[in-house]
Amino acid sequence: MNYFSDQGYLAVIPEGTPGTAVIPTNFVPLISESIKTIQNLSTDKRMKGRTWGANDLLKGARTQEGEIAVEADPDNLGHFLNMLIKLGSTTGDATDGYTHPFLQGDPDSYTVEFNRGAYAIRVVGVQASELRLEFQDNRMVVKSQIQGLGQFSVATLGVALTGAGMTSIVLDDKYDREPTKGLAVGDKLVIGTDEATITAITDDVTVAITSASLTYSTGEEIHLKAQTPSYTGLRKAFNLGNMLIGLGADEASATSNAGAIATATPVHDFAIVLNRNILTIPRSGRLDPVAIKRQMLEGQIEMKQLLENADQRQKFLDIGKQALTLIVKGEHINPDFSTFEQMTFKFHNVKLMENSNNLEIGQYIVDDQKLEVLYDETDGLAIAISLVNKTAGGDY
Amino acid sequence: MNYKNITKKDLYLNEIGLVKAGETVKTKDEINNPNFELIVAKTPENTGENKEVETLKANDNNK
Numbered sequence: 001m002n003y004f005s006d007q008g009y010l011a012v013i014p015e016g017t018p019g020t021a022v023i024p025t026n027f028v029p030l031i032s033e034s035i036k037t038i039q040n041l042s043t044d045k046r047m048k049g050r051t052w053g054a055n056d057l058l059k060g061a062r063t064q065e066g067e068i069a070v071e072a073d074p075d076n077l078g079h080f081l082n083m084l085i086k087l088g089s090t091t092g093d094a095t096d097g098y099t100h101p102f103l104q105g106d107p108d109s110y111t112v113e114f115n116r117g118a119y120a121i122r123v124v125g126v127q128a129s130e131l132r133l134e135f136q137d138n139r140m141v142v143k144s145q146i147q148g149l150g151q152f153s154v155a156t157l158g159v160a161l162t163g164a165g166m167t168s169i170v171l172d173d174k175y176d177r178e179p180t181k182g183l184a185v186g187d188k189l190v191i192g193t194d195e196a197t198i199t200a201i202t203d204d205v206t207v208a209i210t211s212a213s214l215t216y217s218t219g220e221e222i223h224l225k226a227q228t229p230s231y232t233g234l235r236k237a238f239n240l241g242n243m244l245i246g247l248g249a250d251e252a253s254a255t256s257n258a259g260a261i262a263t264a265t266p267v268h269d270f271a272i273v274l275n276r277n278i279l280t281i282p283r284s285g286r287l288d289p290v291a292i293k294r295q296m297l298e299g300q301i302e303m304k305q306l307l308e309n310a311d312q313r314q315k316f317l318d319i320g321k322q323a324l325t326l327i328v329k330g331e332h333i334n335p336d337f338s339t340f341e342q343m344t345f346k347f348h349n350v351k352l353m354e355n356s357n358n359l360e361i362g363q364y365i366v367d368d369q370k371l372e373v374l375y376d377e378t379d380g381l382a383i384a385i386s387l388v389n390k391t392a393g394g395d396y
Numbered sequence: 397m398n399y400k401n402i403t404k405k406d407l408y409l410n411e412i413g414l415v416k417a418g419e420t421v422k423t424k425d426e427i428n429n430p431n432f433e434l435i436v437a438k439t440p441e442n443t444g445e446n447k448e449v450e451t452l453k454a455n456d457n458n459k
Contacts, residue, residue, distance in 0.1 A: 025429070025431050228410075228426075228429045230431050231408045232407060232408075233406065
């Protein structure tokens with residue numbers, strides 16, 4: 001048995017149809033995950049003349065949710081942005097890099113898979129409800145709160161397998177009326193000491209398999225076999241030291257200030273939170289949600305900067321508009337060092353929700369700030385995000 | 397077992413190392429990963445040639 005988290009993996013891939021599983025092929029080094037199947041069970045306390053309160057657990061409305069934390073390297077960060085907001089048209093090429101703009105529209109749904117030692121768990125129809133970009137030990141980390149439309153991990157044999165020439169497996173529907181949800185052609189199922197490869201998803205409870213000799217009674221545990229992870233040449237995570245932040249009266253001024261160290265604003269801590277306030281569409285023939293819809297986007301920025309002057313205090317008291325542009329560069333893309341990985345966030349209108357200048361013994365005075373990201377009526381948008389990396393647009 | 401990296405990217409596998417795009421690697425253990433395709437060596441059994449041979453033999457016996 002494998003007890004070690006460190007031997008786990010995270011694999012992701014965009015889906016063609018939200019909720020229809022695709023075997024994920026992009027493996028992303030994982031810091032942590034806490035994805036749970038929340039069954040919202042309740043106790044059955046109906047009166048039957050018992051001497052104990054409840055005798056069973058009853059199913060409630062189900063969700064698949066939790067947090068994934070990974071280092072924000074330029075290639076894999078694109079997947080997590082693509083789970084949150086709409087990817088626009090990618091331009092560029094392999095030599096100079098691809099530029100991916102992200103827009104305020106509906107994102108892609110993903111199939112996400114983890115290896116948890118004794119079994120693999122696959123969550124389908126995954127979208128991000130919230131994305132937090134922060135720095136840990138100077139490296140950018142993305143923490144993504146996700147929601148899914150279903151999962152497959154462990155199932156129960158519904159109809160006995162009786163020996164040679166078995167070509168299908170019927171799953172029990174104790175967990176769900178559609179226990180095959182989350183499976184895809186090519187998946188390997190582990191049953192007892194045997195394995196079976198899926199050749200078709202026949203119906204809600206049945207999968208076709210390559211012919212095999214299998215003898216198992218109903219109730220046998222079946223689980224998804226973990227993949228053998230494979231990794232591309234991973235790029236380094238974006239680093240706080242390679243980030244320039246420009247503040248200005250408008251986006252053009254902020255972007256100009258972010259263009260050089262001399263005009264950029266040094267920051268000690270920095271974090272961006274983007275929230276889609278998603279709505280999970282209530283169940284209709286299913287215990288899990290049937291769809292995930294976005295509501296209005298909102299965002300916050302948290303940062304600390306050395307108190308150089310009273311400008312930010314004035315902005316806070318007057319609720320004054322500022323624009324903020326963040327440009328963080330990564331490793332070179334073109335072998336002649338002329339192009340680089342780069343992430344750009346342009347916030348067209350940010351205002352200070354909080355601005356503290358606390359005094360503490362032995363400490364510098366800082367502007368400890370929380371800014372609200374607002375829609376800018378002059379420019380007609382709130383944010384503009386672009387990511388330059390070595391990954392072609394078709395991979396997202 | 398022989399597995400081919402069927403992607404356009406060079407991929408690293410634990411315990412094996414770098415497998416370049418399009419390259420085939422020989423392993424003792426199964427690779428359960430859709431980026432890799434199991435290469436099955438052509439034998440009379442899986443090409444159907446055996447059946448042909450058997451049919452020919454059967455025909456010879458009928459002579």
